[in-house]
Amino acid sequence: MVEVDWTGKDVLALRAAMRRSRSEFARLVGVTQRTVILWEKGRTARMHAASQRLLDRVLSEADSVVVARFERAITAGRSPAIDKEVEDDDVNRRELLACLGAGLAGPAAALLANEPEKMLAALDAGSIGERRLGLLEESAEALGRTVIRVPPHELLADTVEQFRTVRTILVDRQATHHQVRLVRTAGRLANVAGEILFNEGDFEHARRWYGTAMHAAQDIGDRSSEDFALAGLAYLPTYADKPREVLNLLAPRLAENPRRGAAAAWLWGMAARAHANLGDAAQFEHSISRSADALDGLPDSELPLGIFSYRREKLAFYRAIGYAQLGRAEETARAAADALAHYDPRETTEPALVRLEYATALLHAGEIEHACAVATEAITDAHTYLGLTVGKRAARFDDELGRRRGRAITEWRERARPALLPNRAAV
Known part of the structure; x- marks a missing residue:
């Protein structure tokens, strides 16, 4: 088979040889119709290696008649003219007439099987x-x-x-x-x-x-959707322990002083977490207060469950995180209790994180057995997903236990092993 250094003319030659429309050819190659148009019109200065591999695959799977037709076209330096509508009409008529009364087989069966997909593409x-x-x-x-x-x-x-x-x-x-x-x-x-x-x-x-x-x-x-995406993006430096990067990411938007709505509340909440991580209690209080203000008065209809929202239990969760990082055990416990009272127990991540914050507060208050019991409940709950966030927080709680010994600590470490080992391996 001829080797091809694919150009727009070669793409057009192959499509013509296969007698395919642009939409059909695009589906066959695995790209969009717009991409095929750009290829054929030479709008791409140099075709990407991945695109060339896709075209090589299509050519290698083509039947011998198509390959011969294609080779003649590129050898002659011209592409066959595509008069597909006329040709298809003639072929379709012959194929359908041939299959009447004789059962569906071969090209006729393929024709009828492919037409619905072609109609979907047209729609x-x-x-x-x-x-x-x-x-x-x-x-x-x-x-x-x-x-x-x-x-x-x-x-x-x-x-x-x-x-x-x-x-x-x-x-x-x-x-x-x-x-x-x-x-x-x-x-x-x-x-x-x-x-x-x-x-x-x-x-x-x-x-x-x-x-x-x-x-x-x-x-x-859509500023609200943009803010939700920005809050999601801020997760990455937050859980990479880079609070200053979080604040740098959020600073341009927060400088515009967003005042109302779930998305605005989330951005202020993310900033509050970063300030607490840096030990800045005054800025934490300011940002978490702004987060609460942005939610104030919003009806429940504007605060649905899911990632396109920021509900009051999440605000309480962020309070608990901030107070824990600032070493304020009693306030951490109160905020964690408030969050747990409102979270949907079917959620896979945040209720577990709240329990781990509560366990940390108990640990700082000297209630080691109770702390281990709460932390164990967090990572063994049937709904809890032991992904990155829960594993990372569980490892931090375990680190805070330090070299303490006791039955409760031993039981915690035994039950927490599935959460701790993958996280430590990743670190």
Whole structure:
């Protein structure tokens, strides 16, 4: 088989040899129709190696007639003309007539099997229906709710599949009001993917997905969605123990003084955690107060469960974290109790983190056995997901136990081993 250093003319020659439309060829290669157009028009100065491998694969899997047709075209330095509509009409008529009364087999069966997919591609290339758009939006919102109730990695495949569907539809410009909703949905799905990857400890890929979510929100001027993505992005330096990086990341937005809404409350809460980590009690109190003010008076309808919200139990959780870092045991215990009283017990991560903060407060108060019991409950609860955040916090509690000895500590370390060992290996 001829070796090809792929150019736009070669791509057009292969598509012509295969007698495929752009949408069909794009699906076959595994790229968007827009990408095929850019290739064929020579808009890409040099084709990426990954793209060349995709085209090599398609050529290697083509039948001998197609390969011969393609080789003749590139040898002659010209591409065969594509008159696909006329040709398809003739072929389709012959194939369908041949199969009548003789059963479906061979090319006729393939023809009828492929037509529904071609129609879906055609529909995606046009305007999207209200019902389908609504289903895509609801799917993104549902993933945002579910990701806090199941092991996050279980949702990664569904999230990426939905994201690819939305991206494919966005390639062909929709009506403006539909385009805005599709971009918002894409951003929400990117946010969910970032959340999943963050919980799996894959910070580099999480950063890219959160960045995509922010860019999508900026594209449609959706400040609330942009703030939620920014809060998610701030998780990465927070759990990498880089509080100054958190504050540098949030500073431009907080300088604009966002005053109301769940997203604004979350940003102030993330800043409060960073200030407490640095031991700055005054700034912690200021930021956590601003977080509370942003939630004040908001109806429950604006504070749904899931990652596209910031509820009052999360505010109490952030208070508990801050007080624990500042060494204020009694206030930590009160804030932790307040958070636990309101958290949905089915959540996989934050209730466990609250218990670990409470356990730390008990430890600082000298109640070692009670502290170990609470910490053990946190990591053995059937709903708790032993991912990065819980494992990291459990390891910190274990470090604070130091060289203390006793039955409760021994039992804690035995039960906590599944959470502690992966975390320590990662560190």
